[in-house]
Amino acid sequence: MSALFTPLTLRSVQIPNRVWMSPMCMYSAAPDGPETGAPTDFHLAHLADRAAGGAGLVMAEATGVLPEGRISPWDLGLWNDRQQQAFARVTAAIRAHGAVPAIQLAHAGRKASVDRPWLGGGPVAEADGGWRPVGPTAEPFTPDHPTPTELTTEEIGRLVRAFADSARRARAAGFDVVEVHGAHGYLLHSFLSPATNRRTDAYGGGFENRLRFPLEVVDAVRAVWPEELPVLFRTSATDWVTEDPDDDRNGWTGEDTVRLAKELQAHGVDLLDTSTGGLLPGARIPTGPGYQVPFAARARAEAGIPTGAVGLITDPRQAEEIVATGQADAVLLGRELLRDPYWPHRAARELGAEPRWPAQYGYAV
Secondary structure, eight states, X not given: OOSTTSXXXXXXXXXXXXXXXXXXXXXXXXXXXXXXXXXXHHHHHHXXXXXXXXXXXXXXXXXXXXXXXXXXXXXXXXXXXXXXXXXXXXXXXXXXTTOEEEEEEEOOGXXXXXXXXXXXXXXXXXXXXXXXXXXSSSOOSSTTSOOOEEOOHHHHHHHHHHHHHHHHHHHHTTOSEEEEEEOTTSHHHHHHOTTTOOOOSTTSSSHHHHHHHHHXXXXXXXXXXXXXXXXXXXXXXXXXXOOOTTOTTOOOXXXXXXXXXHHXXXXXXXXXXXXXXXXXXXXXXXXXXXXXXXXXXXXXXXXXXXXXXXXXXXOHHHHHHHHHTTSOSEEEESHHHHHOTTHHHHHHHHTTOOOOOOGGXXXXX
């Protein structure tokens, strides 16, 4: 039997296989007006198609907990009733095809207010519908990005409540799994890493202080999320910068990730979604097939937490080996599912498992 196509149970949720759709921004929400941040017909078709394609879990893209928490003006948000109602259509469509609906809640921090990537991805000025970003300090992502506003402790508390409010709305919209985005240089990651968190108050300095804000978010989400449903956390397991302790740009490391994983598990997180990078521009990342898998494997082995592996996983037998050998409990596919929405069905057939085709597609089986 294929390990990749065995179910995985997290709390009360049984996910039918270990091939999951990674959250990927589509930059296709309305930028203004009553539909701001709400999923559109594009999102409905896009996400439902990956469920029909056989993914066991389909995760909606990074969804801003506040308007200024979006990466771009064209990103999804979940801070009002209209967005919640629109997401309910999406979760129903995902569930109808046998997949588990999940959502990633996020705040973009100092990397917020940028254009769509196919238009260059540069900062969007406030006069053009953008906004001033926020961060742990007033240090911009690049010299071309606007200087962020350094968050006060009161504003941090407001953001913690915003994550909880969005999680409550996510459940009302029908999501069974929620993921807290703590990776890729966005707000929570920028608090975790010593390369960007140079605060001197209770939210900066030593390791425990740098974990304080992300753990407060996790606690707030876990408090409003049903006990029987899982909470995930996405991390960047390394910043891919020097680990020299005498270098003040020393970043987050694999060892830090293991320590974080233990804390997250103690705070009710059920799986660590393990990515890397995104914090600092110009970081040299040695990409290649499965290049991030060792970080998921290490966290799983040393912290005892279930993990998801992501990053250049494109071949069914490669994915099978990752799960079968215990390097991760699931694989999350991103670009590969954009290229081939029916990759899970093809992989199942190649690995001797039974594809989960929709009944309506029986003519093609």
